[in-house]
Amino acid sequence: MTQPTEAAQVSPSDDVLIPVLRELRAESPSVGAAKLLALLLTSQPTWTVSEKRLRKVLQREGLGLPPSSVELRGSINATKNDSNETGVEFPTSKMNPRLNIGRWTKKAEVKDFGLEKGKGLVATEPIEEDELMWKEDPLATCPDWDLQARQTRSEACANCTRTLPAPTSPPIPCPAAPSCSASFCNRLCMVRNGNVHALLCPVQNPASIPLLDFIKAEKWKALGAWTRLVALILSQHSKGQTEEMQDSLEFVRSLAGMTFEKRLKLLAGLKPTDAASMELSKKSHALLVQAFQSPPQLAQQKKLRRILGAKPLPQDVVNDLLSWDGFHLGLGKMSLNLESFGGAYALHSHLNHSCAPNTSVRHLDPTITPRISIVARRAIEPGEELVIAYVDPALGVKARNRALAEWGFGQCQCTKCVKERAAGGDDDGAESADVQADDLATELRDYLGI
Ligand SMILES: [Zn+2]
Numbered sequence: 001m002t003q004p005t006e007a008a009q010v011s012p013s014d015d016v017l018i019p020v021l022r023e024l025r026a027e028s029p030s031v032g033a034a035k036l037l038a039l040l041l042t043s044q045p046t047w048t049v050s051e052k053r054l055r056k057v058l059q060r061e062g063l064g065l066p067p068s069s070v071e072l073r074g075s076i077n078a079t080k081n082d083s084n085e086t087g088v089e090f091p092t093s094k095m096n097p098r099l100n101i102g103r104w105t106k107k108a109e110v111k112d113f114g115l116e117k118g119k120g121l122v123a124t125e126p127i128e129e130d131e132l133m134w135k136e137d138p139l140a141t142c143p144d145w146d147l148q149a150r151q152t153r154s155e156a157c158a159n160c161t162r163t164l165p166a167p168t169s170p171p172i173p174c175p176a177a178p179s180c181s182a183s184f185c186n187r188l189c190m191v192r193n194g195n196v197h198a199l200l201c202p203v204q205n206p207a208s209i210p211l212l213d214f215i216k217a218e219k220w221k222a223l224g225a226w227t228r229l230v231a232l233i234l235s236q237h238s239k240g241q242t243e244e245m246q247d248s249l250e251f252v253r254s255l256a257g258m259t260f261e262k263r264l265k266l267l268a269g270l271k272p273t274d275a276a277s278m279e280l281s282k283k284s285h286a287l288l289v290q291a292f293q294s295p296p297q298l299a300q301q302k303k304l305r306r307i308l309g310a311k312p313l314p315q316d317v318v319n320d321l322l323s324w325d326g327f328h329l330g331l332g333k334m335s336l337n338l339e340s341f342g343g344a345y346a347l348h349s350h351l352n353h354s355c356a357p358n359t360s361v362r363h364l365d366p367t368i369t370p371r372i373s374i375v376a377r378r379a380i381e382p383g384e385e386l387v388i389a390y391v392d393p394a395l396g397v398k399a400r401n402r403a404l405a406e407w408g409f410g411q412c413q414c415t416k417c418v419k420e421r422a423a424g425g426d427d428d429g430a431e432s433a434d435v436q437a438d439d440l441a442t443e444l445r446d447y448l449g450i
């Protein structure tokens, strides 16, 4: 992907900007300012428009936001960053109106920290050190590659990933058995799975084979998780589970995110990235569309329609999940929000970062189950924010902030960073430069499969 240099970028006059904005607004009537800006800068890659200016123009021209879609700035203690004026934006998130936190815990509530910081979780009662605050299953997950292989061999449940056979009941095979060798631990697991496996099954939906092979070959977890999230929402639609589908969609819409292109731009600012990455993203989008929307062969189309049913997917859902822009943003969201095991979690994704975290995430056994436990690292007072570390807290203050910058965050304002900066904390030596290069290499490998 070629990035225009700053010198080649122009700030459009209002006369030029407004008609383009009107068009974008007509196409995407309900998106917030940050997403609209992302759409604008994607369609006009040489333009420089700050979010502040965009918001002003939207307000003045009556193209403003519906009240339900107020977008919030970055989900971290970040300062306002001048880089925003150069067109690089913070990840943005919004409140999820359908999130029922009581499902998981009574010990925390979602708090809106305002435009600068976004949403987060706050303790509602005293919490003791090592106390389990909640357990959570992912909405969608890209299981470890070994675990995926075990699922296809019927050694792990195609739905919940538990080891098979379960001690209590014989496995229930995929309806396409014996051509497909996947199984579920019991009938309940099969019912809960809906059409998710069917959409990913090599026999029931052969159009998904190239996509799943590509994900495995590239070891691309963000794409794997997005694929499963799309399969989940398509399954809910096909089963007439309207409420569940709205829950899933709101989860996706509320995740902090930035477009894939923005993410690449950030990475490119630190180290040149390969044009191949853009090709990979185009190829993966084409494979996703083939798998779930328009298979290339008639026989495959018939099989897909048998799973999805006749009821067409609403256009806004198509836009969010399968369009090029929706796919871009979705990949960016997965990349930002996936837990290290590869799952996207509704409540866990609300946890903000601190370099001195009071909360940690534990897996009982990530090779068997994607369930996570959220545990207090120390005693927590009511009203205190629950925070986890997005980067290794053992790194020096500069290395930590560089790692955070890759995610589009401004300078971290956690107490540890403020203290270390005040004490002149500066370990920007050769060692931390190596750490940065390593991080980036890992990042690129994980994210792009390079
Ligand atoms: Zn199961």
Ligand SMILES: [Zn+2]
Residues within 6 Å of the ligand: 174, 175, 176, 180, 181, 182, 197, 198, 201, 202, 203, 204
């Ligand atoms: Zn199957």
Ligand SMILES: [Zn+2]
Residues within 6 Å of the ligand: 354, 355, 356, 400, 412, 413, 414, 415, 416, 417, 418
């Ligand atoms: Zn910090």
